Amino acid sequence: MKVARLDGLVRHLILAGFSASIALPLLWVLRVSLTDKLTAYRLPPEIGQIGLHNFVEVLTQYDFTRWFGNSVFVAVLATAISLPAAAMMAYATARYRTGGWPLMMMVLSSQMIPPIVLVLPMFLVFTTLMPVPGIIAITIAHVAINLPFMAWIMISFFDEDTRSLExxxxxxxxxRWQAFTRVTIPVAMPGIIAAGLLGFILSWNEFLYALILGNHSSQTLAVGLASLETHAGVNIAPLAAATLLALAPVLILLPFLQKYLIKGLSLGALK
Structure with a gap:
């Protein structure tokens, strides 16, 4: 009995430590965003004067709304294009073994390529062979990045479980199309939602492609937040406020889609 209690205590301590490692950085960013600029730099941390002045500064003195709008446009459009294509790719791979394991391993290995290897050829393509606006170039790059990743996640959801129903x-x-759209897709919806959410988050947080392929008018949040570092140093208090605003869409989406994300990732891991 004592051994069981000790084992349970150790597990709870490990989970508490893991939760603290996730929550404490967010709490530190929240503290910095609500305090004044001088107090934000002090160690050990102090609370100082609490207020929303950093949020007001970010929204009024920086192009935060443009950065936010560009990120929403790119992430939503890239996910909307990638998700149907990835679903059909995953369905073909799971049902007909299109390309076999070599193609599946090629799709997986594409996620191991360093982004800097791909961004330079993309830059040459979008500036010489196929000139397009910066925000469109970023969207195309995100589609190319997210599509293989999302397809790999969804393959297991179109495997044996849906075959008998289809x-x-x-x-x-x-x-076959009616069976795919009216039977297979609804059954595999947890995996599709999980893949779409992960693809949206990847696109929302992506930095390198947005930095190289974009321009001043097409800056996304990741690039815009990096611009808060000036020759005088990092404006850490406005940066913390902007970071919380940038995290808001993901934090709002997660509670509603958490069950789909957990079910999708757990099923994909068990298959």
Whole structure:
């Protein structure tokens, strides 16, 4: 009995330590965002005068709304384009083994390529062979990055579990497309939502492609936040406020989509 209690205590301490490692940086950013600029630099940390002046400064003295709008445009459009294509790619791979394991391993290995290896050829393509506006170039790059990753996640959801239901729908007179859209897609929806959420987060946080392929008018949040570092140093208090505002969409989405994300990732890991 004592051994079981000790084992449970150790597990709870490990979970508490892991939770603290995630929560404490966010709490530190929140403290810095609400205090004045002088207090933000002091060690050990002090609370100082609490207020929303850093948030007001970010929204009024910087192009935060433009950065935010560009990030929303790129992340939503890249996810909307990648998700249907990735679903069909995952379905073809799971149902017909299109390309076999070599193609699947090629898709997985594409995620291991350093981004700097791809960004330079993309820069040459979008500046010489196919000149497009910066925000469109960033969106195309994000689609190219997210599509293989999202397809790999969804492959397991189109495997054996949906095959019998699809065959039953075919026996009832449904076409292959009708069985795919009306039976397979609803059953695999947790995996599709999980893949879409992860693709959105990856696009929202991406920095290198947005920095190289974009310009001043197409700066995303990741690039805009980096510009808060000036020759006089980092404006840490406004940066903390801008960081919390940048995290807001993801923090708002997660509680509503958490069950789909957990189910999607856990099923994908078990398959």
């Amino acid at each position: 065959e039953a729908a075919r026996c009832d007179g449904a076409t």
